[in-house]
Amino acid sequence: MRPFAYTSAAGIAEAVRLAAAGPVTFLAGGTNLVDLMRAGVERPEHVVDISRLPLDGIEDLPGGGLRIGALARNARVAGDARVRARFPLLAQAIMNGASPQLRNRATAGGNLLQRTRCGYFYDRAAACNKRVPGAGCDALDGYNRMHAILGAGDNCIAVHPSDMCVALAALDATVNVAGRDAAVPLAGFHRLPGDSPHVETVLEPGELITSIDLPEMPGRSVYLKVRDRATYAFALVSAAVLVRVEEGRVAAARIALGGVAHKPWRAYAAERLLTGEPVRDDLLRQAAEAAVAGARPREHNAFKPELATRLVRRALKVTTS
Template structure:
């Protein structure tokens, strides 16, 4: 690990200014991902700006009937918050499906947005990786790629975004609030993360010097019909091979609204709103769900070891929609 300087501001403006004036600086809160990356020499910041003293640790109602999650609220405190559990149980389920209790007690909501991929080649500095070193190649393309993406890939990168929380946030249409040198702005969660394209080194659309201060949830939380299904190699402390955040509104047996977001299959949480629209007015039955699964995974490409994910994703979508509609038990 390289040497670095350390600061611990207690004001948002000072923290933002510190990052903007120190090239190579990084914010740190829980450190559950950044410290791992530093140990592996994947990240080499010359300055760490500890933001834990900033006033970003509350969960509060918004004027439009939604809920604002402070960036420094831990994943555990978010998942077990009474309002989140009651109004946004899909988000609570997704958070509790991730990592371990110890990590959830440290990891923050803001930090969760910035998780880097768990690609083997990204973490191994002896291997080529366009995300870590642009232009060096993608070792996963012709390597061992069982955990890698099947949707939205490019010849530069087939890594996946690892977060569970972000999949639920995508289904809920959350909005990320950031503060930077130019003031505050909001970023819809749909626009926060990027597909790799020819610049996989950029995971998101945040600008230099910006700090995430909160995540806003809209008033609609799909509290009655929902599920977060995570398929993985073991029952805990494992990243998703495929995950599905499914949320429905059902009236008299007919679907009136639908949200479906996938994790473990792309460089960002994957969602197609035009496919969700196909469910509107349809009966909440498995017969209605199969065409949706086919359409959501249309265009998927396997790279050998991960080709099984295509069929797995289709089955997961049908199963998750069945659980959300209460046609089968959630286990």
């Protein structure tokens, strides 16, 4: 591990000031950053420890929503009675990710910023545009079973690894950021790779996530995840689905996919197809197919479009029955 400067921020203002003054890397739970530093993938010059800042609360918002502090531990969020009662989709997603030890340490804000688990990103001998801009992408013609089928390009086909973020996308969450006037919709927080896959979010230097807001979102919801083993594995495909049915018709629908794109993937076309329509099996099938429309699988992940379609259809059946 290379030497680096270390500062324990005394307050939010100091953390923002340090970040604005020069390149810094924030440290909270460290469940992703420390691994990357050990592997030599992340080589920060200045680490600013924000773990002691007063950002770990979970507060009620007017109208039935919740505000989750950026430093709230994942296990605490999933176990909070208000989250479990009002936003069970989020609790399910968190409990489907990582291990108990990691959930006890990882934070809500850190979950938004965790980096891909693409093997080529971690392998410093491999070409990776995300790790070294302009180096190329060995995943394109390499072993790409875990990689993206939606929103990717010729520079990067890595996927975002978070379960929690998929649920947050389906719940229309917004991200509050110190140093920015307006909250950022979760759906627009992460960037697609384009020509700069190393730039993963819309955060600018000097900005710090302080909390995540969840608006009231009535309806039936479910988080489904397909992975290679029952626990402690990243998603091949996951689906966060929330549907509100009124008098036999879909009044509202939210569908987000994980394991398929560089960011949590909102299936807007599928949501529009469902909204206002009477619940029927052929509609659910059409919506599930629309959720993965335009997919571009690679050699080893050609199974993902069909898997995602079946998973969304299954989730829709659960939430509309």
